[in-house]
Amino acid sequence: MDIAILLLPEIxxxxxxxxxxxxxxxxxxxxxxxxxxxxxxVGLAAIGAIYTWxxxxxxxxxxxxxxxxxxxxxxxxxxxxxMVVLLGMSYIPEGRRTQDAKRRLLAISRQGEFYxxxxxxxxxxxxxxSANSLxxxxxxxxxxxxxxxxxxxxxxxxxxxxxxxxxxxxxxxVTAAAMVYGMSFLYGVSGSVDLPTIAKVIAGTLPSPESLxxxxxxxxxxxxxxxxFKVAMAPFHQWSPDAYEGAPTPVTAFxxxxxxxxxxxxxxRTLIVALPYFHSDWGGTIxxxxxxxxxLGNLVALTERNIKRMLAYSSxxxxxxxxxxxxxxxxxxxxxxxxxxxxxxxxxxxxxxVAIVISNALGxxxxxxxxxxxxxxxxxxxxxxxxxxxxxxxxxxAGFFGKFFLFTAALEQNLTWxxxxxxxxxxxSLYYYLMIVKxxxxxxxxxxxxxxxxxxxxxxxxxxxxxxxxxxxxxxxxINLITTAAAALMQVSS
Amino acid sequence: xxxxxxxxxxxxxxxLMLMPKEQLRLIKGISIGTAFITxxxxxxxxxxxxxxxxxxxxVETFSWIPALGISYKLGADGITVPMLLLTGxxxxxxTLMSSTLEDFREKEFFVLxxxxxxxxxxxxxxxxxxxxxxxxxxxxxxxxxxxxxxGSTRKEYSAMKLTLYLLGGSAFSLVGIIAMxxxxxxxxxxxxxxxxxxxxxxxxxxxxxxxFVGFSVLAGLWPFHTWSPDGHVAAPTAVSMLHAGVLMxxxxxxxxxxxxxxxxxxxxxxxxxxxxxxxxxxxxxxxVAMSQxxxxxxxxxxxxxxxxxxxxxxxxxNSIGMSGAVYQMFSHGVMTGxxxxxxxxxxxxAHTRDMPSxxxxxxxxxxxGIAFIICALTSMGLPGFSGFIAEFQIFVGTWSAYPILxxxxxxxxxxxxxxxxxxxxxxxxxxxxxxFEHLTDSKPIERLAMxxxxxxxxxxxxxxxxxxxxxxxxxxxxxxxxxxxx
Numbered sequence: 015m016d017i018a019i020l021l022l023p024e025i026x027x028x029x030x031x032x033x034x035x036x037x038x039x040x041x042x043x044x045x046x047x048x049x050x051x052x053x054x055x056v057g058l059a060a061i062g063a064i065y066t067w068x069x070x071x072x073x074x075x076x077x078x079x080x081x082x083x084x085x086x087x088x089x090x091x092x093x094x095x096x097m098v099v100l101l102g103m104s105y106i107p108e109g110r111r112t113q114d115a116k117r118r119l120l121a122i123s124r125q126g127e128f129y130x131x132x133x134x135x136x137x138x139x140x141x142x143x144s145a146n147s148l149x150x151x152x153x154x155x156x157x158x159x160x161x162x163x164x165x166x167x168x169x170x171x172x173x174x175x176x177x178x179x180x181x182x183x184x185x186x187x188v189t190a191a192a193m194v195y196g197m198s199f200l201y202g203v204s205g206s207v208d209l210p211t212i213a214k215v216i217a218g219t220l221p222s223p224e225s226l227x228x229x230x231x232x233x234x235x236x237x238x239x240x241x242x243f244k245v246a247m248a249p250f251h252q253w254s255p256d257a258y259e260g261a262p263t264p265v266t267a268f269x270x271x272x273x274x275x276x277x278x279x280x281x282x283r284t285l286i287v288a289l290p291y292f293h294s295d296w297g298g299t300i301x302x303x304x305x306x307x308x309x310l311g312n313l314v315a316l317t318e319r320n321i322k323r324m325l326a327y328s329s330x331x332x333x334x335x336x337x338x339x340x341x342x343x344x345x346x347x348x349x350x351x352x353x354x355x356x357x358x359x360x361x362x363x364x365x366x367x368v369a370i371v372i373s374n375a376l377g378x379x380x381x382x383x384x385x386x387x388x389x390x391x392x393x394x395x396x397x398x399x400x401x402x403x404x405x406x407x408x409x410x411x412a413g414f415f416g417k418f419f420l421f422t423a424a425l426e427q428n429l430t431w432x433x434x435x436x437x438x439x440x441x442x443s444l445y446y447y448l449m450i451v452k453x454x455x456x457x458x459x460x461x462x463x464x465x466x467x468x469x470x471x472x473x474x475x476x477x478x479x480x481x482x483x484x485x486x487x488x489x490x491x492x493i494n495l496i497t498t499a500a501a502a503l504m505q506v507s508s
Numbered sequence: 509x510x511x512x513x514x515x516x517x518x519x520x521x522x523x524l525m526l527m528p529k530e531q532l533r534l535i536k537g538i539s540i541g542t543a544f545i546t547x548x549x550x551x552x553x554x555x556x557x558x559x560x561x562x563x564x565x566x567v568e569t570f571s572w573i574p575a576l577g578i579s580y581k582l583g584a585d586g587i588t589v590p591m592l593l594l595t596g597x598x599x600x601x602x603t604l605m606s607s608t609l610e611d612f613r614e615k616e617f618f619v620l621x622x623x624x625x626x627x628x629x630x631x632x633x634x635x636x637x638x639x640x641x642x643x644x645x646x647x648x649x650x651x652x653x654x655x656x657x658x659g660s661t662r663k664e665y666s667a668m669k670l671t672l673y674l675l676g677g678s679a680f681s682l683v684g685i686i687a688m689x690x691x692x693x694x695x696x697x698x699x700x701x702x703x704x705x706x707x708x709x710x711x712x713x714x715x716x717x718x719x720f721v722g723f724s725v726l727a728g729l730w731p732f733h734t735w736s737p738d739g740h741v742a743a744p745t746a747v748s749m750l751h752a753g754v755l756m757x758x759x760x761x762x763x764x765x766x767x768x769x770x771x772x773x774x775x776x777x778x779x780x781x782x783x784x785x786x787x788x789x790x791x792x793x794x795x796v797a798m799s800q801x802x803x804x805x806x807x808x809x810x811x812x813x814x815x816x817x818x819x820x821x822x823x824x825x826n827s828i829g830m831s832g833a834v835y836q837m838f839s840h841g842v843m844t845g846x847x848x849x850x851x852x853x854x855x856x857x858a859h860t861r862d863m864p865s866x867x868x869x870x871x872x873x874x875x876x877g878i879a880f881i882i883c884a885l886t887s888m889g890l891p892g893f894s895g896f897i898a899e900f901q902i903f904v905g906t907w908s909a910y911p912i913l914x915x916x917x918x919x920x921x922x923x924x925x926x927x928x929x930x931x932x933x934x935x936x937x938x939x940x941x942x943x944f945e946h947l948t949d950s951k952p953i954e955r956l957a958m959x960x961x962x963x964x965x966x967x968x969x970x971x972x973x974x975x976x977x978x979x980x981x982x983x984x985x986x987x988x989x990x991x992x993x994x
Contacts, residue, residue, distance in 0.1 A: 349575075388616070408649055408675075409642035415573075418638070418686070422576060425686045433686070437679035444675055445668065448652060452664060455616075456656045493575045
């Protein structure tokens with residue numbers, strides 16, 4: 015198949031990003047057109063991605079691998095982008111509501127950049143999830159990071175937002191440097207940046223690949239710093255609560271899911287394709303990081319009173335659960351990771367959408383503002399209940415099956431201790447998720463004025479709620495697709 | 509038929525959710541109607557179940573998530589059917605009792621109640637372990653909101669404690685269940701097929717504990733029982749009834765069905781130790797109940813004590829003890845549901861549950877008084893009521909398995925008699941206080957609810973044969989596995 019067709023998603027997104035930029039330059043302030051263009055771009059890119067389903071080949075001098083594993087992650091990334099665009103449509107930046115008309119105008123007049131950068135970020139995710147060489151991995155991670163920094167600091171006259179961006183940038187630069195350093199080790203060992211070649215050279219080392227452990231394992235740890243930063247797992251998570259809090263909420267939703275989609279895709283692919291020989295070593299490292307991430311995220315989240323910070327720690331914990339699937343190096347491990355990443359993406363965006371409705375109406379991100387939501391807007395409260403319970407892993411929502419799947423994969427590899435740690439963590443997390451439920455359903459509302467839900471947000475929330483309900487009850491069709499993808503990747507590995 | 513029994517309440521819950529909240533009469537009507545239909549279904553199941561044939565009947569099955577060997581499989585055996593009948597009775601009485609609810613946010617109350625009921629029925633009829641877990645958590649979670657919104661006395665604390673304890677317990681069971689999926693080599697969650705798997709002895713010994721204890725948390729096993737009195741007290745009447753009456757049985761049921769039935773060698777190793785905990789349950793629960801002033805706490809701890817008898821019966825690992833345990837699950841469910849119904853009515857009218865400050869209520873509220881006295885007699889195990897049949901079997905079973913413990917546990921019976929007689933005396937006899945002169949007796953609809961439960965206590969006390977035979981047919985396969993050890 016022609017290379018141009020295989021790269022259709024990337025090409026479409028890039029062209030549309032430029033169109034969006036240009037259109038906004040010529041006819042500024044037409045939000046509806048910009049949003050339409052962006053959504054069309056994402057939709058076409060998704061069609062392009064689906065078109066390449068079942069291809070399974072490498073192109074561009076083996077730097078890009080077009081395979082089913084990548085396609086599924088691409089679709090997850092595109093879904094996240096589309097929903098965040100819907101979220102961004104109705105978001106009114108804090109401190110910038112009607113009283114400050116001039117500043118508000120400023121925010122609106124720069125709409126084009128916002129959507130263009132979102133599209134560029136999507137392009138970088140497309141490359142990241144199908145990257146097959148260390149160089150492309152590094153480039154696309156940097157690409158994604160830079161787009162994210164700009165989005166986080168998007169409210170440039172808001173000090174919190176700027177601070178968040180700087181912090182994000184500093185952490186990102188350091189971890190990226192560590193990652194490149196680690197990659198240089200792998201290059202030194204194998205003389206190649208191509209993932210399958212690295213595996214081949216390691217396997218063929220004489221007298222035994224064992225002698226390389228002293229170099230490969232430090233390299234893994236350094237590379238994990240870079241990936242760990244993207245997926246916000248402990249101990250590379252410190253930037254996330256501040257960045258989450260300071261960023262405009264739609265962007266928070268975006269950085270809580272999109273870099274995770276890209277990060278986990280590339281993390282698993284790198285370990286599986288390049289380093290299958292050392293799987294028991296990195297498996298142990300990942301298991302320890304999983305424990306760290308889950309426990310730290312959940313424990314700190316218990317004390318948070320700000321919804322964005324709480325969701326930040328919750329997503330650190332969620333990253334820990336996903337790592338379980340990676341620690342279980344197996345086909346089912348890949349499948350369960352893919353499934354959980356998708357479910358997590360949908361759920362988290364839904365939860366942030368509810369937070370946007372609340373902060374639009376009441377002007378704060380405090381959990382206390384959810385008081386009496388079940389009376390002010392029963393359907394909104396019900397949606398939030400769904401999202402929280404799915405994150406907590408309560409049936410029949412998809413979060414439950416996702417965790418069940420991860421645990422099943424881990425127990426196949428006899429990681430019983432890890433699963434016990436994870437279930438204890440799930441119970442811990444239940445406490446803070448239920449605290450929000452309590453605030454919504456038990457606490458009396460401050461006023462009985464009903465809260466309005468803007469339509470784009472309602473659409474986004476509706477899609478995620480239906481998706482997590484359907485995936486929770488009938489996961490089989492998705493599992494069948496995922497199993498195909500996982501089997502293909504596992505074959506490359508062995 | 510079994511699909512209908514859980515699906516109907518679920519559909520009703522969704523329908524109620526879409527209805528305007530002003531249509532109170534209709535909302536209550538739909539709830540009561542649904543509860544009644546499920547009761548009818550459970551009665552039909554009771555009479556249609558073929559005891560001679562035994563085993564799982566009314567089986568429905570189709571493949572659900574084949575990638576993980578999960579199927580949607582329902583069925584009922586001699587243990588399930590009495591539990592269905594119990595659930596039907598309690599939920600019908602519970603919705604009748606709640607129809608006098610004049611609080612606030614009634615619509616949400618009934619929606620959650622129906623979801624809870626769907627979960628409870630689901631656990632009893634599920635034959636697939638994944639499905640069982642889904643229903644189990646579905647039954648526990650609505651509790652949180654039900655108690656936190658409509659409860660009393662430290663309701664938020666109690667609701668959170670209850671939810672964390674119960675879901676924490678089930679999380680441990682979940683690990684054991686997934687481990688069974690791999691260990692048996694069957695790659696299925698179907699209980700019937702897992703029963704034919706060969707689990708190694710080490711595996712059974714290791715995983716029996718998380719599974720059995722995880723589920724037993726819900727059965728109020730000491731020392732994991734502390735959520736239960738708090739939860740019972742905080743919950744609104746109908747929820748207390750369902751909770752003590754049915755929900756705690758889910759724990760014992762799942763512990764028996766998943767723990768003892770599927771991992772018999774693990775049971776043989778651990779149950780002789782767990783029985784010690786159950787004796788503590790029985791005796792300690794009774795002592796604590798004796799020292800309560802709050803009537804609802806008293807009933808709550810008496811539940812802990814009686815549920816101890818259930819787990820003790822299971823731990824005997826002989827036919828008569830286990831059969832008694834299941835009978836006790838039914839009998840205690842009905843009895844405790846009735847007790848909470850009476851306590852709820854008293855509290856609603858007198859606005860206190862402090863027993864020493866009540867007194868002479870029998871003069872004003874004979875219906876409640878008589879219902880409570882019948883409960884007390886059942887609870888003490890007097891012949892003629894269902895409690896006697898149950899406790900007699902349990903003690904015969906325990907005597908043959910652990911004679912010394914049986915003697916100690918019998919102490920619990922004596923204390924039970926002591927505190928119950930004291931309650932009856934303090935609350936219903938003696939002189940009526942001036943402030944309670946105005947008390948009114950139960951409304952007709954409440955009388956109907958109480959009458960139904962009283963009738964069940966007496967019928968199954970006088971004519972136990974049908975149910976005992978049914979339970980024996982359900983317990984037989986468990987005993988068979990325990991004796992052959994595989």
